[in-house]
Amino acid sequence: MTKLKLTYFDFDGGRGEPARLALHIGSVPFEDDRINPKEWPQFRDRTPFQALPTLEVDGKLVSQSNSINRYVGKLAGLYPKDDWQAFLCDEVMDAAEDIGVRISNTIDLPADGKKQAREELAAGRITRYLEQLQARLKAAGGEFFADKRLTVADLKIFMLVRWLRSGVLDHIPKDLVDRVAPLMVKHFERVASLPEVAKYYERRKAA
Numbered sequence: 001m002t003k004l005k006l007t008y009f010d011f012d013g014g015r016g017e018p019a020r021l022a023l024h025i026g027s028v029p030f031e032d033d034r035i036n037p038k039e040w041p042q043f044r045d046r047t048p049f050q051a052l053p054t055l056e057v058d059g060k061l062v063s064q065s066n067s068i069n070r071y072v073g074k075l076a077g078l079y080p081k082d083d084w085q086a087f088l089c090d091e092v093m094d095a096a097e098d099i100g101v102r103i104s105n106t107i108d109l110p111a112d113g114k115k116q117a118r119e120e121l122a123a124g125r126i127t128r129y130l131e132q133l134q135a136r137l138k139a140a141g142g143e144f145f146a147d148k149r150l151t152v153a154d155l156k157i158f159m160l161v162r163w164l165r166s167g168v169l170d171h172i173p174k175d176l177v178d179r180v181a182p183l184m185v186k187h188f189e190r191v192a193s194l195p196e197v198a199k200y201y202e203r204r205k206a207a
């Protein structure tokens with residue numbers, strides 16, 4: 001059997017979490033390697049592109065979160081076999097990644113610059129992306145983003161929406177998703193209440 005080790009920072013979110021969740025949902029055995037951010041400076045140069053997540057597959061180290069999501073999605077039965085549905089799934093994951101990158105780029109800005117950049121992002125790109133993602137969801141039938149069933153695209157969006165609604169992002173109103181893309185909130189709740197997802201986070205809370 002293929003030996004998998006997924007390495008990411010030790011928190012329940014971010015770029016590594018959709019793959020963790022997919023592997024759990026698909027009952028695919030893997031080593032859940034969690035790095036304390038304090039260890040990161042010593043660890044950085046051991047990764048291919050000085051970034052996490054990474055996935056070790058039978059001793060071979062690879063990276064890039066959406067590539068990992070596709071690979072583990074296939075192992076977990078959470079990636080479309082149909083090429084068109086796979087394309088829809090990929091587009092949504094890459095759009096989610098775009099938003100994440102734009103927000104991450106504001107993290108180290110000085111306070112004033114951060115406020116302005118985030119307010120512009122919230123009113124501009126993020127709103128636009130959320131509206132477009134909502135339109136994609138509607139076009140796919142309203143429940144899931146591709147293949148009329150749960151795929152890794154839903155898990156990636158689940159993390160993004162949870163982050164945007166969490167209130168941890170200063171200057172990005174935590175009710176933005178609710179206001180501009182209410183179907184995305186319904187989607188978030190749908191994914192959160194799937195028994196495998198709910199059970200996973202109950203176990204994490206108890207750990």
Ligand SMILES: N[C@@H](CCC(=O)N[C@@H](CS)C(=O)NCC(=O)O)C(=O)O
Nearest residue numbers: 014015050051052053063064065066
């Ligand atoms: N394109 C990469 C980006 C990876 C990335 O920037 N990861 C962040 C954590 S979410 C990281 O490792 N940051 C630490 C650093 O850049 O030093 C991917 O999608 O995996």
